[in-house]
Amino acid sequence: MSDNKDGVSRRGFLATSAAALGGIALAPGIRLVEIAAAKPDDEPVSSKVRWGMLIDTTRCQTGCTDCVSACNKENGLGEVTKPRTNAQWIRKIDLTDLKTDHALSLPMMCQHCANPPCVDVCPTGASFKRADGIVLVDRHTCIGCRYCMMACPYKARSFVHEPHTDQKPEVPRGQGCVEGCTLCVHRVDRGGTPACVEACAAAGHNAMMFGDLNNPESEISKRIREVKTTQVRADLKLDLGVRYEGI
Amino acid sequence: MASTASYVETQSRSGAFWGLLVLGGLFMLAALGAFLYFEHNGHIVTGMDNQIVWGIPHVFAVFLIVAASGVLNVASIGSVFGKPVYKARAPLSGLLALAMMAGGLAVLAADLGRPDRLIVAMTHFNFKSIFALNMMFYSGFFAIVSAYLVTMMDRSLNDYSKVMGFLAFFWRLALTTATGSIFGFLIARTAYGSAIMAPMFIIYSFAYGLAAFLIVQGSMYAWNKVQLDEGVLTRMKNLLAVFIGAALYFTAVMHLTSLYFAKQIDYERFLLLDGGIHTTMFWLGQVVIGGIVPLALIFTAGRSQTRVIAASVLVVLGGLAQMYVTIVSGQAFPLEIFPGYAATSSFQDGIINVYSPTLGEFALGFGGIALAFLITVIAVRVLRFLPQDDFAALKAGND
Numbered sequence: 001m002s003d004n005k006d007g008v009s010r011r012g013f014l015a016t017s018a019a020a021l022g023g024i025a026l027a028p029g030i031r032l033v034e035i036a037a038a039k040p041d042d043e044p045v046s047s048k049v050r051w052g053m054l055i056d057t058t059r060c061q062t063g064c065t066d067c068v069s070a071c072n073k074e075n076g077l078g079e080v081t082k083p084r085t086n087a088q089w090i091r092k093i094d095l096t097d098l099k100t101d102h103a104l105s106l107p108m109m110c111q112h113c114a115n116p117p118c119v120d121v122c123p124t125g126a127s128f129k130r131a132d133g134i135v136l137v138d139r140h141t142c143i144g145c146r147y148c149m150m151a152c153p154y155k156a157r158s159f160v161h162e163p164h165t166d167q168k169p170e171v172p173r174g175q176g177c178v179e180g181c182t183l184c185v186h187r188v189d190r191g192g193t194p195a196c197v198e199a200c201a202a203a204g205h206n207a208m209m210f211g212d213l214n215n216p217e218s219e220i221s222k223r224i225r226e227v228k229t230t231q232v233r234a235d236l237k238l239d240l241g242v243r244y245e246g247i
Numbered sequence: 248m249a250s251t252a253s254y255v256e257t258q259s260r261s262g263a264f265w266g267l268l269v270l271g272g273l274f275m276l277a278a279l280g281a282f283l284y285f286e287h288n289g290h291i292v293t294g295m296d297n298q299i300v301w302g303i304p305h306v307f308a309v310f311l312i313v314a315a316s317g318v319l320n321v322a323s324i325g326s327v328f329g330k331p332v333y334k335a336r337a338p339l340s341g342l343l344a345l346a347m348m349a350g351g352l353a354v355l356a357a358d359l360g361r362p363d364r365l366i367v368a369m370t371h372f373n374f375k376s377i378f379a380l381n382m383m384f385y386s387g388f389f390a391i392v393s394a395y396l397v398t399m400m401d402r403s404l405n406d407y408s409k410v411m412g413f414l415a416f417f418w419r420l421a422l423t424t425a426t427g428s429i430f431g432f433l434i435a436r437t438a439y440g441s442a443i444m445a446p447m448f449i450i451y452s453f454a455y456g457l458a459a460f461l462i463v464q465g466s467m468y469a470w471n472k473v474q475l476d477e478g479v480l481t482r483m484k485n486l487l488a489v490f491i492g493a494a495l496y497f498t499a500v501m502h503l504t505s506l507y508f509a510k511q512i513d514y515e516r517f518l519l520l521d522g523g524i525h526t527t528m529f530w531l532g533q534v535v536i537g538g539i540v541p542l543a544l545i546f547t548a549g550r551s552q553t554r555v556i557a558a559s560v561l562v563v564l565g566g567l568a569q570m571y572v573t574i575v576s577g578q579a580f581p582l583e584i585f586p587g588y589a590a591t592s593s594f595q596d597g598i599i600n601v602y603s604p605t606l607g608e609f610a611l612g613f614g615g616i617a618l619a620f621l622i623t624v625i626a627v628r629v630l631r632f633l634p635q636d637d638f639a640a641l642k643a644g645n646d
Contacts, residue, residue: 088297091594092593093584095590108596117434117435123379125372141371142361143365143368144360144364145359145378146300146301150301151434151435153434154584155594155596159290161289162289174361176289176361
């Protein structure tokens, strides 16, 4: 009886192991990491985590806009046909040092400040910061006053100037509201990484790194300890979630 | 017959009264059309974009709000500082304050991306936001100034008018401080982020408010064929001159301070020298038309009420130019995200932003003025808002 039981248990173990091994073989490696870090839907986000990004400008290629295209696709923004009024959650900026002519290129998006001016100025509290550092806009309470756009030092926000169709269910958008980079919160909450980071890696540039700034063992934290990184407009002391290397 | 002398004058010209209503109504209709057009199509049909997020509607709206708080000063000088000449003008001053505030707020609300969510703005407050604080000040302004008007116009409540006058005076100072701070609290942009914005807006409000008052008062006297007392005219025009001078002084101090900071010099060069329309708006609009010419007119006015009113009209035009400079020029200058670098991008980084306002935006702005105008015309028709010293004399003359 006992042997039999053990036998069943052994068979069960073998079957489970085989299934697990098969899963590992079939699923892309990244998927395993996602499952490990995924947050159950009914669990609130925690301030133990501070999501952030490190951008290595020495690896970022001038002319490459893969991160921008990936963002537009992921969030249903579409191609930029009207640069003045289309939403641009992430953009490539080409910079030239006025003294030395040193040129570089980098992506600019919401810097997910710890002290975000957009959140301070928003009259209704629609601009808010999650416990894990992601700065978002509540589409239900944004009245479209655009004061956050006046306040943002990085021009990271866009106003939806036109009616929209074919939205992505996970990324609700609406005419008359302000929006900006969400760090692909819908992916991050499932343990994934932002679409721009994924696209940069897929292009082989690996200029963008995403991770938990609060975890000293995370890749991003280790890298920030090792190399000199910069917060853009650090003089404003906004404590940014996005850091740059090489500027 | 004699007891309604001032009404007799207006009623005898009821055709003209209805004409004024139709005129104001037409502007209101145009504004309503613009509002529905924007609401239906989105702001894509305006000249505003992701760089110039606040445009002509805000120029008019902020001007009206600032002038509304300033026009109340006439009442404050009467109630708080006990000057009888101003006390007689206090009800009209209170009425204009309410009317202009209503006009300004209507424009601001009509330009929201989601005007249907106005109720959200009134029920969700972020107390750290100076904008939310402004909304509370605006609501309180209506309540306090209305109560103040009642204490002035209901004789049984006259005893309370001084207290209400004080409250209204301090409330309006706080309100304009908050309005100026909407810009003063913007840390990132070169044109803003200065504590001087608050007192400067208060001084601007004194000038714009008094100018608006003088225009309305002058029109009413002309309408009723009454001559404004020379002493009153002299006092009010001199006060306007002091306010214009103070406004110019604050403007000069702000720009001289900015010129001293190396990081601000590029913006100052843009605004003061080579900013095209922005430079013109500043020098010709704000300084010459809104400051120097009105001062010259006032000091050479003598007994001419026409010159004083002309000066007041110019102060209002200069005020609109100042709001354009503060609001639009401040956004037109590129946000300096990477100091020391030249920047280019698909999002207009590093370039002077161009703003071409559409007719609809002007229609919305003028709609705010039209709303204030209609409220004033109707209220003056049905209630006794006219300055009571001269009109009492007129009444006595008719007796």
